[in-house]
Amino acid sequence: xxxxxxxxxxxxxxxxxxxxxxxxxxxxxxxxxxxxxxxxxxxxxxxxxxxxxxxxxxxxxxxxxxxxxxxxxxxxxxxxxxxxxxxxxxxxxxxxxxxxxxxxxxxxxxxxxxxxxxxxxxxxxxxxxxxxxxxxxxxxxxxxxxxxxxxxxxxxxxxxxxxxxxxxxxxxxxxxxxxxxxxxxxxxxxxxxxxxxxxxxxxxxxxxxxxxxxxxxxxxxxxxxxxxxxxxxxxxxxxxxxxxxxxxxxxxxxxxxxxxxxxxxxxxxxxxxxxxxxxxxxxxxxxxxxxxxxxxxxxxxxxxxxxxxxxxxxxxxxxxxxxxxxxxxxxxxxxxxxxxxxxxxxxxxxxxxxxxxxxxxxxxxxxxxxxxxxxxxxxxxxxxxxxxxxxxxxxxxxxxxxxxxxxxxxxxxxxxxxxxxxxxxxxxxxxxxxxxxxxxxxxxxxxxxxxxxxxxxxxxxxxxxxxxxxxxxxxxxxxxxxxxxxxxxxxxxxxxxxxxxxxxxxxxxxxxxxxxxxxxxxxxxxxxxxxxxxxxxxxxxxxxxxxxxxxxxxxxxxxxxxxxxxxx
Amino acid sequence: xxxxxxxxxxxxxxxxxxxxxxxxxxxxxxxxxxxxxxxxxxxxxxxxxxxxxxxxxxxxxxxxxxxxxxxxxxxxxxxxxxxxxxxxxxxxxxxxxxxxxxxxxxxxxxxxxxxxxxxxxxxxxxxxxxxxxxxxxxxxxxxxxxxxxxxxxxxxxxxxxxxxx
Ligand SMILES: Nc1nc2c(ncn2[C@@H]2O[C@H](COP(=O)(O)OP(=O)(O)O)[C@@H](O)[C@H]2O)c(=O)[nH]1
Ligand SMILES: [Mg+2]
Numbered sequence: 001x002x003x004x005x006x007x008x009x010x011x012x013x014x015x016x017x018x019x020x021x022x023x024x025x026x027x028x029x030x031x032x033x034x035x036x037x038x039x040x041x042x043x044x045x046x047x048x049x050x051x052x053x054x055x056x057x058x059x060x061x062x063x064x065x066x067x068x069x070x071x072x073x074x075x076x077x078x079x080x081x082x083x084x085x086x087x088x089x090x091x092x093x094x095x096x097x098x099x100x101x102x103x104x105x106x107x108x109x110x111x112x113x114x115x116x117x118x119x120x121x122x123x124x125x126x127x128x129x130x131x132x133x134x135x136x137x138x139x140x141x142x143x144x145x146x147x148x149x150x151x152x153x154x155x156x157x158x159x160x161x162x163x164x165x166x167x168x169x170x171x172x173x174x175x176x177x178x179x180x181x182x183x184x185x186x187x188x189x190x191x192x193x194x195x196x197x198x199x200x201x202x203x204x205x206x207x208x209x210x211x212x213x214x215x216x217x218x219x220x221x222x223x224x225x226x227x228x229x230x231x232x233x234x235x236x237x238x239x240x241x242x243x244x245x246x247x248x249x250x251x252x253x254x255x256x257x258x259x260x261x262x263x264x265x266x267x268x269x270x271x272x273x274x275x276x277x278x279x280x281x282x283x284x285x286x287x288x289x290x291x292x293x294x295x296x297x298x299x300x301x302x303x304x305x306x307x308x309x310x311x312x313x314x315x316x317x318x319x320x321x322x323x324x325x326x327x328x329x330x331x332x333x334x335x336x337x338x339x340x341x342x343x344x345x346x347x348x349x350x351x352x353x354x355x356x357x358x359x360x361x362x363x364x365x366x367x368x369x370x371x372x373x374x375x376x377x378x379x380x381x382x383x384x385x386x387x388x389x390x391x392x393x394x395x396x397x398x399x400x401x402x403x404x405x406x407x408x409x410x411x412x413x414x415x416x417x418x419x420x421x422x423x424x425x426x427x428x429x430x431x432x433x434x435x436x437x438x439x440x441x442x443x444x445x446x447x448x449x450x451x452x453x454x455x456x457x458x459x460x461x462x463x464x465x466x467x468x469x470x471x472x473x474x475x476x477x478x479x480x481x482x483x484x485x486x487x488x489x490x491x492x493x494x495x496x497x498x499x500x501x502x503x504x505x506x507x508x509x510x511x512x513x514x515x516x517x518x519x520x521x522x523x524x525x526x527x528x529x530x531x532x533x534x535x536x537x538x539x540x541x542x543x544x545x546x547x548x549x550x551x552x553x554x555x556x557x558x559x560x561x562x563x564x565x566x567x568x
Numbered sequence: 569x570x571x572x573x574x575x576x577x578x579x580x581x582x583x584x585x586x587x588x589x590x591x592x593x594x595x596x597x598x599x600x601x602x603x604x605x606x607x608x609x610x611x612x613x614x615x616x617x618x619x620x621x622x623x624x625x626x627x628x629x630x631x632x633x634x635x636x637x638x639x640x641x642x643x644x645x646x647x648x649x650x651x652x653x654x655x656x657x658x659x660x661x662x663x664x665x666x667x668x669x670x671x672x673x674x675x676x677x678x679x680x681x682x683x684x685x686x687x688x689x690x691x692x693x694x695x696x697x698x699x700x701x702x703x704x705x706x707x708x709x710x711x712x713x714x715x716x717x718x719x720x721x722x723x724x725x726x727x728x729x730x731x732x733x
Contacts, residue, residue: 168573168643170623186571190608190623193639267572267620267645267730 156237157285161247162189163254163275164230165265169193172229172265172272175279192223192232212244226251228262233282243284250278321345324371328352331370335361336391342380353380357387359395386437390414393438400437401430407448419447421454424501424567452501453566459494460505460562466490467512467559468532475527487560488539494562495543502567505544509533512557528558571621572730573643577669578650579661583683586713587650588626591723596714606640613724615731622727638672646730647678648722653691653710654684677729678707681722685712 159180163173171189176182195214214221220235224247231251233243254275255262261271325345332340332352337360342353350373352363363382364375386396390411397416403409407420409430416434418427427450434441466487470477477484491507498505509529529548536546576584585607590596592609607626612619627640641647649666651659662680669678680701682693702708707725711718 165643168623168645170571170573170643184610186610186621186623187608190573190610190625194606194608267570269569269571 156235156239156243158233158235158239158243158283160185160234161279161282162192162232163272163279164189164192164232165262166193166225166228166230167265170265170267170269172269173275173279175276175283177283177285189232192221192230222247224248224251226255228255228259228265231279231282243282246284247282250282253278324373325350327371328367328373331366332363335363335366336389337361337387338363338366338382339385339387346379349377349379351380352378354382355385355387356382357392357396358384359392359399360387388438393434393441396437397430397434400433401426403430406451412444415442415444417444417447421449421451424450424452428502428567450501450566452497453503453564456494456497456501456503456505456564459490459497460564462490463487463494463507463560463562467557469557470524470528472556473524475524476531484535488535491536491544491560492539492541495541498564499541499543504565504567506563506565507536507544507546508561508563509546509548510559510561511549512559524556525558532558532560569619569621570731571623572645572727573623573625574646574648574726574730575641575644575669576624576626576648576650577662577665578648578681579652579655579658582650582652582655582658582662583711583713584648584650585626587648587681587683587711587719587722588624590713590716590719592624594716596716611723613727615724615727618731620727620731622723641669641673644669644673644676646676646726648726649678649680650683651680651693652684653682653693654687656692656694659693659697677726679722679726679729680706680708681711681718682708683711683713685710685717686715 157177159177160182161175162171162185164170165172169190169192171186174182174185174189176185212223214223220237220239222233222235222239222244224231224244229251231247231254233239233247235243254272258271258275328350329340329343332338332343332354337357339355340352341355342351344351350367352367356363364378367373367378368375386392394409394411394416398409404420404422404426407418407422407426410417410419416438418430427445427448431443434443466483468477468483468487494505494507509532511525511529526548533546533548540546576588578584586596588607588609592611609624609626610621611624612621614620625640625644647666647669649662651662659682666678666680669676682698698708709718709722709725711722713719
């Protein structure tokens with residue numbers, strides 16, 4: 001191997017040249033064959049079947065790598081679509097109809113929403129022709145503008161939905177809103193078909209501008225079209241834009257689901273029964289609310305708050321008032337000596353009237369104490385009367401005949417019970433009053449001691465112990481006989497107490513056998529009794545009856561026997 | 569439920585409207601009202617155990633059938649061709665309309681009704697041409713909307729043809 005003079009050993013040029021030489025030596029004979037083969041291949045027509053076999057895989061592979069394939073194919077496909085549309089637009093339209101709608105709607109829904117919003121505002125705030133006409137109507141009818149707006153724009157209802165085959169305008173399915181009376185839907189379907197075609201043919205409008213919206217007074221027909229069927233809704237009121245969208249969706253769904261039944265339709269409507277749920281979904285009914293202005297919202301909100309506060313206060317007052325009212329009535333009704341005949345609320349105050357026992361509690365005091373009602377708010381007359389309730393009777397009796405501290409008057413077991421000790425006069429007064437006050441009354445005096453009667457009895461007992469022994473044979477006693485004085489005192493006490501107790505008193509002068517058994521001289525008893533009687537007469541007030549018993553004529557003693565008969 | 573659109577075809581005043589009225593309302597009126605545009609009536613009947621609703625499109629009769637809109641015929645399940653027995657010309661119109669319909673919507677069941685049989689004394693139809701039509705497979709029926717003769721039968725026959733061709 002020789003070295004090239006102008007080349008440094010190990011330089012790139014040198015290496016390349018050496019490699020070529022090496023190739024020449026190694027594969028020299030085959031190289032010619034390879035270039036021959038290449039010529040064959042390049043001149044060859046590619047077999048289409050061979051390409052067809054590998055094309056799907058090739059496309060898949062290529063797509064995985066980059067976008068160049070799509071870029072390359074796009075113009076061709078666009079051209080193909082154009083040709084197809086030019087030849088027959090419906091072919092493509094039919095194919096993509098179920099997909100087209102949602103895509104388009106999505107893109108327009110936002111701008112549409114904004115527009116609707118703006119429209120609402122306009123109607124709300126400015127003098128649009130519509131707003132003006134509503135205002136005029138409000139003036140004319142005397143209704144508020146708000147009411148008119150409510151009537152005109154807030155309510156709509158889809159009354160009927162028709163699914164109609166476009167061939168022959170034959171009704172496929174039909175649903176009606178609950179309370180709506182449907183009139184011959186088949187006929188209406190056909191009429192719509194006629195109307196549709198009429199407009200279509202008369203005005204030579206394109207498919208897209210075809211009949212969409214027909215108004216008959218306040219009834220509106222919304223029509224959406226698909227390749228095979230149309231969907232019609234009869235709407236009362238103002239239908240929202242969303243209804244058409246809903247209808248389009250429904251129609252697309254029906255086309256997607258029933259494409260075969262629609263294409264092969266020959267009058268049998270059975271397969272379309274299953275579309276009813278979809279159609280029912282179109283039976284919308286809505287109260288649309290117009291956007292209130294923000295200030296209005298604020299005012300409304302604060303009005304609501306104020307109203308609520310007022311309501312709470314009011315409710316509180318009502319509850320409170322109710323409560324006071326209940327308490328007042330209860331207090332008045334349960335109070336002895338008060339008979340409530342009138343109770344009502346008047347001009348923010350109260351009127352209570354009825355009968356009032358003079359002894360009963362003052363109703364005004366009662367109302368204030370029991371129900372917290374200001375006497376200034378109360379009016380009404382109370383007629384005086386006497387209550388016959390036990391409590392009132394008792395207190396009335398006690399008022400008239402105050403009991404002494406030693407005695408007590410009480411009410412028990414339906415009886416007026418007197419107990420303790422009392423003067424006879426008081427007892428009599430009490431009986432009288434009690435009878436007078438109550439009309440009829442049972443008195444229990446078993447535990448009551450009549451002090452006067454008691455004293456009379458005591459005096460009587462004292463008197464009876466004072467037997468006088470006359471000296472034998474004597475008919476008189478000395479005027480200064482010391483035994484006479486206590487006797488006369490006892491007699492005087494007896495008479496006085498008995499008179500107080502209204503007890504009748506009879507004092508018998510009798511002869512008593514002396515203890516030593518000395519018999520009296522016959523005939524001395526009478527003079528002795530008369531002597532004693534004359535003494536008693538001298539001190540007597542005349543209350544007691546003095547009786548000389550003729551038959552007792554033994555013994556030298558004269559005794560006094562007292563009989564007290566308490567008053568009835 | 570089967571729904572079929574049926575088109576009444578024929579020259580003016582042959583009795584299309586009268587036939588429909590006779591069939592649907594069982595009524596007849598001598599008053600002649602020009603049908604303007606199209607009048608749609610409906611009649612339900614049972615055919616071979618199935619409920620059929622016939623939607624009858626009564627197209628206003630015109631000699632110039634060119635003016636009939638294709639949409640009137642589109643989707644039709646059957647046709648009643650009507651001719652007036654007292655006016656020979658109406659048969660020609662009927663034949664022309666038949667051709668027109670076939671070109672537009674293809675073969676569909678149809679009957680040829682020769683109406684006004686009650687006026688048979690005044691008939692001027694050529695028996696020979698009728699025989700030829702029948703030989704060619706046409707169903708030719710005689711009706712009188714006025715007296716009701718053959719009307720119901722004709723509609724029912726068409727109904728049967730539409731449901732079970
Ligand atoms: N005598 C008779 N008159 C008929 C008959 N059918 C229809 N007409 C009359 O013929 C005229 C036209 O009928 P009409 O049904 O309106 O014909 P259309 O134009 O085909 O609809 C009317 O005066 C009908 O009373 C029929 O069967 N007999
Ligand atoms: Mg007519």
